[in-house]
Amino acid sequence: MTNKYLLKAWNFISSFQLTIVSLALLMLLVLFCTLAQVPLGTYGAVNMYMRSFLVWWGPEGSTWIIPVFPGGSLVGLILTLNLLASTFKRLQLTWAKAGLWLVHIGLILLVSAEFVSAALQVDDRMAIEQGQTVNYVENSRSMELAIVDVTDPKSDEVFAVPATLLAKSSTVALPGSPITLNVKHFFPNAELTNRGPMDPPSLATMGVGASVKIEERAVSSNENDLNNTSVFIEPVAAGRSYGVWLASIALGAPQSFTHEGHTYAISIRPTRHYLPYALTLKKFSHDKYPGTDIPKNFSSLVQISNPSKGEARDVLIYMNQPLRYEGRTFYQASFGKGDTLSILQVVENPGWLLPYISCVLVTIGLLVHFAIMLRRSLKRRQEKVS
């Protein structure tokens, strides 16, 4: 009995029908994902349709959601299983099928590469002004609350709390410092305006936050929109409260309080990852074709200084020519401030080599297979003629 069901399942998982249905589902997902990029942005659309096991949907304004479509990860997984099963079931180990073997192994590798990058790829950015030295990359999609001890003018001590932690805890201790933070209210996204005389009083008792009116807003997944992450916190040290402060990405200048001779600056900023090396922007160039506004070239001349390796050298980063260094790729993404600020996109993807191997396998496989088929078809025609 069990054998019968197992056989049925095996036949199903290795069937051509499943291949075609999965490919068609994948096509639909690609279509949805492309169209959804207009309202959601690439990151939001990819997370919703491609890097998920199920696509969820709920009516606007309500809290319940239901799965309505298989997601890209699920379809990719089924396709991989189907590919493996049908390869073993149908493909004989003969030279005539060598091409198809290569194609299918290559495809399995390609799908797994996408899983690897979905899980491990990190996209950050680095904004450097001319003459500035930067030793961190920022992730503009996740925020952190930074309490920075700025007492020593030579070096800062940074205590960072991820926004995700602020969202779910009411008190956060900062290890290595005497301070504990009471989280009064956290806003993933908010709109900040000047508080009018008729508005209710602000939660903040200290700093600029006291004169700010804050209203919660829905979170946007579009990478072109910035979420104004904001939080009301109360720093407490040695049993003493330093008042309630409003920290927000929308507030420019950092605010600070002093405890036992140490000055602590409070700010919300994109999450930083510090690097064991630093980049200095020596010059950013933006050339145009003569007499037009068509960009001819963007380039950043940077100096890498890595004290642990005793390395200090100049690198020119320009279009189609990124810097690959210590597992990260820095490429020219944008610029600003009248061509004095260069924005580098920084990508870390440990699986970057997989697609290269896969594409070589599939290309050779397709060539071999079609060559074999062409020879067979020509032979048949010849036989017919003679």
Next chain:
Amino acid sequence: MKLTKLLPWIVGVVALFAALFAAMPQGKVNGFDINGFAKLPILEGGRVKPLDSVARNSLLLIRGKQSVRFEGKTISADQWALDLMFRPEVADRQPVFRIDDPDVLGLIGMKQTSNAYFTFETLAPHIDELEKQAKVAQPIDAKKRTRFQSAVVNLFERVYMYFRLKNTLQLAGTPGLAVQMQAVAAPQAGEMHSALTQLAMFRILPPLAGQKADAWQSVGEDLQAGATGRPLHPGLAPLARIAAAYGVQDATAFNNSVAEFQGIVTSLKPEAMSHANNEITFNRAQPFYLGMVIYVLALLTIFVSWLWKQELLQPTAFALLLVGAIVHTSGLAFRIILQGRPPVTNLYSSAVFVGWGAVVLGIVLERLYKKGFGTAVAAAAGFGSLIVAQHLAEGDTMEMMRAVLDSNFWLATHVVTITIGYSGTFLAGAIAIAYTLWKHIAPDPDPETGKALVGMAYGIICFSLLFSFVGTVLGGIWADQSWGRFWGWDPKENGALFIVLWNAIILHARWSGMARDRGIMTMAIFGNVITSLSWFGVNMLGVGLHSYGFMDSAFYALSTFIGTQLLLMGLCMMPRRFQFTKPSAKA
């Protein structure tokens, strides 16, 4: 030799000579060496080109055609540009502004009649109102404008272009360049110089010895420099004489001054002169327009051949197709040499190249199967894609490449491969359409022909799967090289993946026996929809890293195309002669 053998040769050679004839320079017009003036090199849009290219592209944008009918005569773009720059009072009476929008016509106090072309004189009293309306509409995103707003902005931009070209070499309504040169340091001249500098559409004065290679100057810029005491450019004096001579219609003086100016340019920038000379030949030959005409002839011939004298007309049609392909190929080769870039650099050239790929594949099919179907689909694909290309040509089709695209290696590998993939998918679709029509129209469809057509489509689909897959992966590698990630689900990448997936589905459906001949052919027609969506539809979304090929007007054309393809798919699924089943007459 029998006529059957001879006719294809005769027709082919005649067509080829007609093509060569078109590339010959025209003689003098009323004694004026128009051609000598039109081939002068200038710098515009970041590159050196002949004045002829600016004249043609401007007139094409303003009027929609490369010539004007005026006082019973046809005026070439070069003559029009000469009139506009040196005899503006004549040019203002030439009907060059095409206006179709009834509301815009109302704005200038005109009714919609059969004549849609208007002169600058007619527009002149309404320019202020036009500018006012355009300034309201311009800040609105192009996709969100109403029909009237788009039309008014469009007309205003054309009027402005006309105005700039008019005031490029000398200010209209002033005594002329010669007088300005004499009074170069006069106190009130500065304002005129800066107006000339700002309005100048192109830079005509080549860099002097010792200057940077791209330091071309406009007349206004040189006059501004002259006002500070620097000697004027040696080309300015003959240019002033050209202007004056054309203004009073003195052919001899005009020709002499043109020759003098040419001499100066040749001594300063000989390579610019020869480049301009080559490009003007290319402009005149219009190889892609000519190729389109020859493909239509081939298509008509093959249609007639199915009704009458097949053994004579089928090879003739094939000969015409070959000549069309030769003209098309030379056009592509000429473009590659002129631009110094691989064949596909923008949407326009991708259409030209898709057609070329389909034609070459079709020729191979015709050699293999010899049924006339290869000729028919190749001619139809060539014709169709060149028409699309004509509509995509907006201004200079050899514009400079934006920074991220500035890589000949990737343009030559990724872009060319993926475009060949498009060609293949479209050709398979065209074969499937031919199969559909043949199945319903042919009086006695033999199974063998049907099998041959399915075989052709199948082979071509395998070919396109290979090319679109390799092209997509090469695109991923380019993305990894320049952006640090192989795949980012960018709309254009998704579009390419779309084609790969669809071709893979067709092949698996055939291998598993889920789809038979009719199913495969219906799916192949749907391949046309998929390819057109990924080729153009993606650009209409306007998001992602690839959105440099944005277009706003082709939406309806694309929808219509998809509609027809869906209808054809329905037709393909239906049994033969669904509408008039006659009882077969049995003996």
